Amino acid sequence: RGRRTKMNNLFSSIEQTLKHAEKYLGDICSLLAAYTRKTAKLRDKADLLVVQLFDFSRTEDPELQISLKNLAEDLAMVQDYRQAQVERLETRVVAPLKAYGDIVKNKRVRLNKDNLSTDLNKELKELQKLDKLRVRNPADRQSIVSFIMAGSRCLSLGIWTLL
Known part of the structure; x- marks a missing residue:
């Protein structure tokens, strides 16, 4: 009797682990993907701001023109870092989490298949x-x-x- 209970507990433990992994990894992956998209949108908006600053600097006197160009260049450098952040998030965080999702799905299929x-x-x-x-x-x-x-x-x- 005790061994049957252990087998039942083991099987339910495996099912519970898969259930939790599917739920939480899916939620985490969705949130990280949304975070990455929002970071990319922020980068895009800042790029538009850089273009506007350069356009505005062309219409101003030389002193303000230099200041606006410096501001635009500094903001562009920050956006280069943001671009690197987006790329790293996609390749080093979101992609591996998606792989874990596939692993969990394969385990679930294998569990049901068997x-x-x-x-x-x-x-x-x-x-x-x-x-x-x-x-x-x-x-x-x-x-x-x-x-x-x-x-x-x-x-x-x-x-x-x-x-």
């Missing part, structure tokens, strides 16, 4: 039947052995060795 839950439930029901048979007639070894032989599928999976 039908571990269905097989485990069938095997647990068979083990429960065997336990009931043992409780009812503990001295009737022939019935117990014939039940085990009938459940040869479980035997081939090695589940009976857990008893």
Whole structure:
């Protein structure tokens, strides 16, 4: 009985881990992608501001023109760093998180493909039947052995060795 409970707990633990990973990694990836997009939009707006500053500087007197050009150049340098930030976020943060999402999906598919839950439930029901048979007639070894032989599928999976 204890081993069946451990198997059940293990399976539910795997399912719970996958469920949490799907939820939280998906949320984190979405938020980071949104953050990256907003940073890129901010960079684009600042680039427009740089263009406006250069245009405005052409219409002003030489002293203000130099100041506006310096401001525009400094702002352009900041945007170069912002561009590097966007690229790093996309390549070093968002892309690896997407890969983890694919890994979790593959694990989920594999878990469902192997039908571990269905097989485990069938095997647990068979083990429960065997336990009931043992409780009812503990001295009737022939019935117990014939039940085990009938459940040869479980035997081939090695589940009976857990008893």
